[in-house]
Amino acid sequence: GAVVSQHPSWVICKSGTSVKIECRSLDFQATTMFWYRQFPKQSLMLMATSNEGSKATYEQGVEKDKFLINHASLTLSTLTVTSAHPEDSSFYICSAREPLTSGRVFPYEQYFGPGTRLTVT
Amino acid sequence: AQSVTQLDSQVPVFEEAPVELRCNYSSSVSVYLFWYVQYPNQGLQLLLKYLSGSTLVKGINGFEAEFNKSQTSFHLRKPSVHISDTAEYFCAVIRLTGTASKLTFGTGTRLQVTL
Numbered sequence: 280g281a282v283v284s285q286h287p288s289w290v291i292c293k294s295g296t297s298v299k300i301e302c303r304s305l306d307f308q309a310t311t312m313f314w315y316r317q318f319p320k321q322s323l324m325l326m327a328t329s330n331e332g333s334k335a336t337y338e339q340g341v342e343k344d345k346f347l348i349n350h351a352s353l354t355l356s357t358l359t360v361t362s363a364h365p366e367d368s369s370f371y372i373c374s375a376r377e378p379l380t381s382g383r384v385f386p387y388e389q390y391f392g393p394g395t396r397l398t399v400t
Numbered sequence: 401a402q403s404v405t406q407l408d409s410q411v412p413v414f415e416e417a418p419v420e421l422r423c424n425y426s427s428s429v430s431v432y433l434f435w436y437v438q439y440p441n442q443g444l445q446l447l448l449k450y451l452s453g454s455t456l457v458k459g460i461n462g463f464e465a466e467f468n469k470s471q472t473s474f475h476l477r478k479p480s481v482h483i484s485d486t487a488e489y490f491c492a493v494i495r496l497t498g499t500a501s502k503l504t505f506g507t508g509t510r511l512q513v514t515l
Contacts, residue, residue, distance in 0.1 A: 320510075321507070325503070328500070388494075393443040
C-alpha cells in the first residue's frame with residue numbers, strides 16, 4: 280500500500296520550453312502532496328506543499344511563476360517547470376500524505392515517488 | 401526552529417563489518433524521526449521510523465536505530481553490511497504545526513561498502 284508514482288521518470292527538454300511532471304498516489308487519496316528538488320550529491324529541499332483544491336504553498340526562494348503546481352484531484356498533483364533553463368536541471372521528487380482523518384495512528388507520514396530527472400539543454 | 405545534522409558525509413566500510421550512521425536533531429517540541437535510503441537515480445525508501453514507545457526501532461534490510469532523547473540523537477546501525485547497502489542515507493524529522501507537517505532532511509551520508 281501507499282504507492283506513489285511519477286511520470287516521466289526522466290525528461291530532456293530544450294531551454295525555453297515548459298515541462299510537466301505528474302505525481303500520482305496509486306492506492307490512497309492524497310489530500311496533501313509535496314514537491315522536492317535534489318541537486319547532485321545534496322539533500323532534498325522542499326519546494327512547495329500542495330493541498331487538493333487550493334493553491335500551493337511555496338517555500339521561501341521558490342518562484343511561483345516558474346514552478347507551477349496544480350493539485351486538481353485527490354490522486355494527482357502536477358509540477359510544471361515553465362520556460363526551463365539549464366539551471367533548472369535537477370532531480371524532482373514528490374511525496375504524498377493521506378488525509379489526517381485516515382484513521383492511521385500517525386497520518387503525517389509522507390510516501391515518496393521514484394523521482395523525475397530533468398535535463399534542460 | 402528544527403534542524404537535522406548528519407555528522408558524516410561519507411562512511412566507507414568493508415563488507416560484513418558493522419556500521420553506524422550518526423544523526424542528531426534539534427527541536428523544542430516532540431519529534432518524529434525517520435531514516436530513508438536512496439539508491440542511485442531512485443526515490444526515497446523508508447528504512448525505519450520512530451514515532452513513540454520503544455526507543456530501539458527495527459527496520460528493513462537489517463537496520464535498526466535508537467532514539468536517545470537526552471542526546472537528541474537517532475543513529476542508524478547495522479551489525480553486518482553488504483555490498484548492496486551502498487547508497488545514500490538520509491535522516492529526517494517531521495515538525496507538526498497545527499494540521500500542517502514539514503519534513504526536514506539532513507544532508508545525507510554516503511555509505512560505501514567494499515570487499
